[in-house]
Amino acid sequence: MADAGTRDSTEAREQPSLNRVIGPGLLLLFVVGDILGTGVYALTGKVAGEVGGAVWLPFLIAFVVALLTAFSYLELVTKYPRAAGAALYTHKAFGIHFFTFMVTFAVMCSGLTSASSASKAFAGNFAEAFGLSLGEGLGLTAVAVGFMTLIALVNFRGVGESVKANVVLTCVELTGLLIVIAIGAWALGGGNGDLSRLVEFDSPPGEHAFFSVTAATALAFFAMVGFEDSVNMAEETKDPVRIFPKVMLTGLCITGVIYVLVAISAVALVSPADLNEGDAPLLKVVAAGAPAFPLTVFAFITMFAVANSALINMLMASRLLYGMANERVLPKVLGTVHRTRRTPWVGIVFTTLIAFGLIWFADLTALGGTTALLLLCVFTVVNVAVLVLRRDTVEHKHFKAPTVIPIIGAISCAYLASPLSGRAAADYRVAGVLLIIGVVLWAITYATNRFILHQDTTIDPAKLDK
Numbered sequence: 001m002a003d004a005g006t007r008d009s010t011e012a013r014e015q016p017s018l019n020r021v022i023g024p025g026l027l028l029l030f031v032v033g034d035i036l037g038t039g040v041y042a043l044t045g046k047v048a049g050e051v052g053g054a055v056w057l058p059f060l061i062a063f064v065v066a067l068l069t070a071f072s073y074l075e076l077v078t079k080y081p082r083a084a085g086a087a088l089y090t091h092k093a094f095g096i097h098f099f100t101f102m103v104t105f106a107v108m109c110s111g112l113t114s115a116s117s118a119s120k121a122f123a124g125n126f127a128e129a130f131g132l133s134l135g136e137g138l139g140l141t142a143v144a145v146g147f148m149t150l151i152a153l154v155n156f157r158g159v160g161e162s163v164k165a166n167v168v169l170t171c172v173e174l175t176g177l178l179i180v181i182a183i184g185a186w187a188l189g190g191g192n193g194d195l196s197r198l199v200e201f202d203s204p205p206g207e208h209a210f211f212s213v214t215a216a217t218a219l220a221f222f223a224m225v226g227f228e229d230s231v232n233m234a235e236e237t238k239d240p241v242r243i244f245p246k247v248m249l250t251g252l253c254i255t256g257v258i259y260v261l262v263a264i265s266a267v268a269l270v271s272p273a274d275l276n277e278g279d280a281p282l283l284k285v286v287a288a289g290a291p292a293f294p295l296t297v298f299a300f301i302t303m304f305a306v307a308n309s310a311l312i313n314m315l316m317a318s319r320l321l322y323g324m325a326n327e328r329v330l331p332k333v334l335g336t337v338h339r340t341r342r343t344p345w346v347g348i349v350f351t352t353l354i355a356f357g358l359i360w361f362a363d364l365t366a367l368g369g370t371t372a373l374l375l376l377c378v379f380t381v382v383n384v385a386v387l388v389l390r391r392d393t394v395e396h397k398h399f400k401a402p403t404v405i406p407i408i409g410a411i412s413c414a415y416l417a418s419p420l421s422g423r424a425a426a427d428y429r430v431a432g433v434l435l436i437i438g439v440v441l442w443a444i445t446y447a448t449n450r451f452i453l454h455q456d457t458t459i460d461p462a463k464l465d466k
Contacts (some may be wrong), residue, residue, distance in 0.1 A: 023238050024247050031230045031251030033170030036177065037309035038114065039223025040259050041302050042121035043368045045281030047263075048272035050216035052202025055272065056263040058216035059223065063256035065416065066224035068409035069379045070248055071401035072386040077231040078241040078398035079389070085231045086378050087461040092392065093385035098442070100461055101329050103378055104320060105438035110225070110374040111317035112351060113430065115151070116358035117222075117367035118310035119144040122303050124279025124364075129299035144359045151310050152352040155318060156343050173305030177258050179298065180282050184265020187289035193268040202272060207422075214415070215422030219365065221372040223259055227252055228375070228382075229316065245399045265289070279364055314351060321347040328449055328456075330441050354437070362430050369427040370434075376417035383410035 040059075048055040076089045086107060091100040123143035126132070132139070187193050201209040227248060237243055262282070266275060269288040275281045286298045322344035325335030336346040358367060386406040415421055419428075449455040 024243050027230065027237055027243060027247045028251050029167075029170065031227055031248055032174070032254055033167075033308070034226035034229050034312060035224060035251065035255040036170070036173050036258070036305070037226070037312075038118040038121055038306045039220070039225070039309075039368065040177065040262055041173070041282055041305050042117060042124075042279055042364060043219060043222060044263060044266050045275035045277070045284075046365045046368065047216045047220045048267060048281075049276030050219060051212050052272050053197030053200035053267050054213070055216070055267045055275075056198065056260050057213055058220040059259045059263050060256070061213070061217045062221040062224045063252070063259065065217075065221065065409070065412045066227065067249070067252055067256075068405055068412060069383060070227055070252055072379075072383045072406045072409055073228055073231055074245045074248060074399045075386055075401045075406075076382070076389070077244055079394055081237075081240045085228065086382055089382055089385045089389070091461040093388040097329075097458060101324070101442055102435070102438065103381055104324060104461075105442075106374045106378055106435065108317045108320040108324075108351075109431070109434040109438070110371050110378075111313035111320070112355050112434070113358060113362075113367045113371040113374070114222070114225075115148070115310040115313040115317070116144075116355045116362070117364055117371065118306040118313070119148045119151075119355070119359055120364040120367065121279050121306045122147045122310070125283065125299045125302045125306070128278075128280050128283055129296050129303070141360060145356055147307075148310070148314075148352060148355050148359060151307070151314050152348055154311060155314050155348050156338070156341060156345055169304050169308030169311070172301055173308055176282070176298065176301040176305050177262055179293075179301070180265055180285055181258070181261045183286055183289040183293065184261070184269060187269055188265075192289065195268050197267050197272070198264060200272075211422045214420075215424075218372060218376075218416045218421045218423045219369050221376060221416060222368040224252075224255070225371065225375045226312075228379075229312075241396065241398055314348075314355070317351045318344055318347040321351055329445060331445055331448075354434075358430070362426070366424065366426040366430055369424055370430040373417055373423065373427045373431050374434075376413045380410050380413040380417065383407075383413060 044055065047058050051058055080088060080092065087100055087104045090103045091097075094100075120140075123140045126143050126147075127140065184193070188195065201212060230244075230248060230251075266281060266285045270281070270284050274284060278284075280299070280302065282302060283295060283299055286293050287295055321330065322335045322337075324330040325332055325347065334347050334350055335344060337343065338345040362370070383406040386401065387403070387410075417423070
C-alpha cells in the first residue's frame with residue numbers, strides 16, 4: 001500500500017497542471033451549448049402530452065429547480081476548483097468509496113441514456129427529412145443504431161475532432177431554436193396560432209393538474225441538464241472563483257428563456273395532441289407557422305442539434321468509464337487506450353454497446369425520463385453535500401449559496417426523482433438495469449483486487465473523469 005501511495009504522490013508531482021485558457025465567453029458558450037439539445041428538440045411534444053397546452057410551465061419549473069442546484073454547484077466548484085464534479089463533492093462529504101462510485105456511474109449512465117434518446121430523435125427527423133415511412137419499428141431503430149455507430153467512430157478518432165465538431169454543432173442547434181422562436185413570433189403577429197392553449201391543462205382522467213405538471217416537469221428536466229458538466233472545466237478556466245458564478249447563472253437564464261419561448265411558440269401553433277405524435281415536434285411547429293420554410297433544412301438542423309448532444313454525452317461516458325477503470329473500481333480492460341488514436345477504445349465500444357441496447361429496448365420518453373431521473377438523484381446528493389461540507393473551511397474566498405437554497409434544491413430534486421411526482425415506472429426499470437450492471441462490474445473488480453491481486457481498493461475521485 002505504501003508503494004502505491006508513494007507512486008501516486010510522485011505522479012502528482014510530475015503531472016503538469018492544466019492550461020487555464022477558458023475565459024468568460026468560451027465558458028458561456030460551453031454552458032449554453034451543453035444544455036441546449038435533445039431535450040427541447042425531441043421532448044417538447046412528450047411534455048405537451050403530459051400536461052396539455054401549458055407546456056411552458058414544466059420547462060419553467062425545471063429551470064427553477066436547475067437554478068437552485070446550480071447555486072450548490074457554484075459553491076462547491078469555487079470552494080474546490082478541481083475537475084472532478086459530483087464525484088469529488090460526494091467523496092469529500094461522505095467518504096464512502098462505493099457511494100462515490102455509484103454517483104459517478106449514475107452520471108455516466110445518464111450520458112448513455114441522453115445519447116440514446118438523441119439517436120432516437122435523429123432517426124425520427126431523418127425519416128421526416130427524406131420522406132421515409134419508418135414508423136416506430138425496426139427501420140427507425142436501424143437508423144438510430146447506425147447514427148450511434150457514427151458517433152462512436154468520431155469518438156474513437158479523437159477528442160480534438162470531437163471538440164471541433166461540438167463548437168459547430170452548438171451554433172447549429174442554437175440557430176434552430178431561434179428559428180422556431182422567430183417563426184412563432186411572426187405567425188402570432190400575423191394573427192395565426194391560438195394563445196388560449198397556453199393556460200389549458202389536459203390531465204388524465206382522475207388526476208389532479210398538480211400531478212400532471214410535476215410528471216411533465218420530471219420529464220422536462222432532461223432539457224435543463226448539462227450545466228453541471230461545466231464544473232469539469234474548473235482547472236482550465238481563468239480565475240474560476242470569480243468567473244463561474246456569473247457565467248453559469250447567465251447561461252442557465254439564457255437557455256431557460258429560450259426553452260419557454262420555444263414551448264410557447266410550439267403549443268400556440270400546434271395542438272398538444274399533434275405535438276405528442278412522433279419524434280420531431282419542432283418540425284411540425286415550423287410547418288404550421290411558416291409553410292414556405294424548407295422543412296428539409298430544418299430537419300437537418302434538428303439532426304445536427306441532437307447529434308451534438310449524442311457526441312458530448314458519449315464522449316463524457318467513455319472518459320468516465322476510462323477513469324473508473326484506471327482507478328481500479330471497474331475492470332482494468334475498460335481503460336485500454338488505442339496505441340495510435342490515443343483514445344479509450346474499449347470504453348468506447350462498451351458504452352456504445354450499452355447504447356445499442358437502450359435504443360433497441362427503450363422508447364424516447366423512457367430514455368429522456370431516465371436521464372432526468374439519474375441526474376436528479378445526483379443533484380439531490382450534491383445539494384446535501386453542500387450542507388455537509390460547510391464544516392470544511394478553505395483559506396480562499398469562494399461563492400456561498402444562501403442555506404435555504406440547497407435545502408429547497410435537495411427537496412425539489414428528490415421529489416421529482418420519486419414516484420410521488422408521477423414519474424413513469426419505465427424510468428426506474430431502465431435506471432435499475434443500468435445501475436445493476438455497474439454494481440456487478442464493481443463487485444467483480446473489488447473481489448479481484450482485494451482477494452486475488454491484493455491491491456488497494458480506494459478511490460481518488462479527482463481521477464475518475466480523466
